[in-house]
Amino acid sequence: MSSVSYNRGTMTITVEGLDDVSTALGSLKSKTPAAVKVAINATAREARKLMIAKAKARYAVNAAGMRHLKDLKPRQRATNTSLSAELYISSLRNDLGYFKTNPPYPTHFTGKAWRQGPDVWKGKVLKNSSMKSLPGEGNKAKAFLAEFKSGHVGMVQRVVGSSSGHTVTKSGAPRWRNRRGNVEKLVTLGSPSAAAMHRTIWMDVEPDVELFLLNRLEQQVQTVLARAAARRTP
Numbered sequence: 001m002s003s004v005s006y007n008r009g010t011m012t013i014t015v016e017g018l019d020d021v022s023t024a025l026g027s028l029k030s031k032t033p034a035a036v037k038v039a040i041n042a043t044a045r046e047a048r049k050l051m052i053a054k055a056k057a058r059y060a061v062n063a064a065g066m067r068h069l070k071d072l073k074p075r076q077r078a079t080n081t082s083l084s085a086e087l088y089i090s091s092l093r094n095d096l097g098y099f100k101t102n103p104p105y106p107t108h109f110t111g112k113a114w115r116q117g118p119d120v121w122k123g124k125v126l127k128n129s130s131m132k133s134l135p136g137e138g139n140k141a142k143a144f145l146a147e148f149k150s151g152h153v154g155m156v157q158r159v160v161g162s163s164s165g166h167t168v169t170k171s172g173a174p175r176w177r178n179r180r181g182n183v184e185k186l187v188t189l190g191s192p193s194a195a196a197m198h199r200t201i202w203m204d205v206e207p208d209v210e211l212f213l214l215n216r217l218e219q220q221v222q223t224v225l226a227r228a229a230a231r232r233t234p
Contacts, residue, residue, distance in 0.1 A: 006047075006206065008199040012076075013044050014084040015213065024221045028228055033080040035220040040078035043213040044085035048072050050205040051087075051198050059197055060127045064153065065098030068194050089195050095188045096123045096155035097145060102131060106145040106153060117144055123155060125191055134189070143189055158184040 005014050015036055022029040055061075055069050068089075076086035101123040121143050122131040134143035134155070141158040148154065149170045160178075162185040167175055175183045192200070 006202055006209075008202060011087040011195065011198070012084050013040065013047060013087070013209075015040055015043075015217075018083075021217055021221060024218075025224060028224055031224050033083065035224050036083050036217065037078045037080055039213060039216040039220050040083060040085050041074075042216050043209060044074055044077070044087060046212045047205065047209045048074070048087055050208055051201060054201040054204050055197050058127060058201055059192075060100040060124050060129075061098055062100060062104065065094075068094065068098055069197070071194065072198055087198075089193075089198070094191045094193050094197075096125070096134075096143070096191050097153045099123055099125050099191060100131070101145060101155065103145070106147050121145065121155070140187065141184075146186065155189045156186040157189060159187060160184065 005016055006012070007014070018032055018036060021036060022032045025032055025035070052069050052072060056066065059065070059069075061069060071089045072087055073089075074085060075088040076082075076084070078085045101121060103118060103121070107117040120133045120135050122133050123143075124131050136142040136157055139160045141160055143155050143157050145153055146156050147170055163182040164185040165183075167183045169175055177183055
């Protein structure tokens with residue numbers, strides 16, 4: 001019986017066991033690859049839709065994080081000679097700036113005007129978890145949201161006592177300096193990558209994806225048989 005497998009490392013969807021498709025096609029079994037190709041590509045599209053929906057339900061992503069989840073796209077489509085489809089995300093990196101935070105926007109600098117930030121930022125990755133304080137520890141100061149020149153808003157921490165050559169913000173305003181007069185280096189707070197998030201929820205969607213594949217294979221078999229019958233009808 002045909003089944004679908006998913007390689008979580010390469011995000012590749014493959015169909016295994018095609019004998020039943022060939023048997024169903026009978027004298028038209030040479031058309032098996034073409035029928036399976038259509039079913040695989042349709043299944044990849046369905047898998048993408050389900051994985052995004054499940055990830056959205058599981059993770060506390062903000063608008064930017066939601067756009068990042070939707071970056072899951074097909075990189076390789078199935079062909080008659082290669083019966084597998086591959087999904088991928090061009091940008092794998094994530095940070096807490098893609099998730100729910102409080103406050104949800106940078107506060108320290110807005111243009112050239114100083115705005116006081118909170119005593120401690122809070123954030124969370126999973127929807128069903130509570131917001132956690134991000135006070136910093138060791139040589140890392142408390143976390144805060146910062147907007148970079150690229151436009152990305154990331155959750156960062158200052159490395160206490162370090163010195164950075166980046167002395168102004170995106171808008172040209174001077175960055176905060178420590179008591180020694182140095183601008184301290186920033187490090188980003190990591191989080192699960194978008195690819196890791198999709199791989200995590202694959203087990204939840206796999207039964208539905210496999211059922212979709214089996215139905216789609218049956219549909220393609222019937223389509224091939226119906227077209228052949230129509231051609232034979234005078």
